[in-house]
Amino acid sequence: MPSDLCxxxxxxxxxxxxxxxxxxxxxxxxxxxxGPVLLTWSERERTDGARTSTGPxxxxxxxxxxxxxxxxxxxxxxxxxxxxxxxRARPYRPIPYATPPEAVRKTLSALRDPRxxxxxxxxxxxxxxxxxxxxxxxxAGVRVVLLGQALHRFVGPPELAALVAWxxxxxxxxxxxxxxxxxxxxxxxGAFPARRRVIADLVGTIRRRLGLxxxxxxxxxxxxxxxxxxxxARG
Numbered sequence: 001m002p003s004d005l006c007x008x009x010x011x012x013x014x015x016x017x018x019x020x021x022x023x024x025x026x027x028x029x030x031x032x033x034x035g036p037v038l039l040t041w042s043e044r045e046r047t048d049g050a051r052t053s054t055g056p057x058x059x060x061x062x063x064x065x066x067x068x069x070x071x072x073x074x075x076x077x078x079x080x081x082x083x084x085x086x087x088r089a090r091p092y093r094p095i096p097y098a099t100p101p102e103a104v105r106k107t108l109s110a111l112r113d114p115r116x117x118x119x120x121x122x123x124x125x126x127x128x129x130x131x132x133x134x135x136x137x138x139x140a141g142v143r144v145v146l147l148g149q150a151l152h153r154f155v156g157p158p159e160l161a162a163l164v165a166w167x168x169x170x171x172x173x174x175x176x177x178x179x180x181x182x183x184x185x186x187x188x189x190g191a192f193p194a195r196r197r198v199i200a201d202l203v204g205t206i207r208r209r210l211g212l213x214x215x216x217x218x219x220x221x222x223x224x225x226x227x228x229x230x231x232x233a234r235g
Contacts, residue, residue: 021140036083041132062128086138091131092150147175151188176202186223200231
């Protein structure tokens, strides 16, 4: 598939840059960008860049209020127009914040760097209680499905089937994965009919900053269909 027709690049942290049919947009950029921006959640690293970016912005109503900018509200509808892209949004059930082993890791991380832990806690207490979003982005007959971290080991077959049906056939499917969910992400991404599948590192740089363990993308790719690509974060 020609890169100008449909391509994805990493912006660092959870940020992605998409190219569809000769036009581009950014998703969850960690630093300011020029052009249309889509936000999928109110996590700090996903919203920092949008506050001072230049261009149209689309997010849930709560996130728009949170970043203090006017924009297009993303809802679970037939879609909205964002700078010539048709964007559909659907909330998903995130990975539980603290399974018992992860709770221990995060407690130890907080003890190592209390200032960083307090800073993140303050953000968490202020951010809106929104669910993260999966998105479809369409332009000129090209479709990209952005799954965020919706494919994890707590997703059952009915939930996965509903998500696959909602997403539809795509030119490109991009899924993130988190620690201990790599194999589940790899297996589940194969359920989505697509010309190209990519598993992206959307949390690795954040986890390393917090002193939390990470695994290479190869763990997810080993469980994924042949031909699935990996997209590594910068830094």
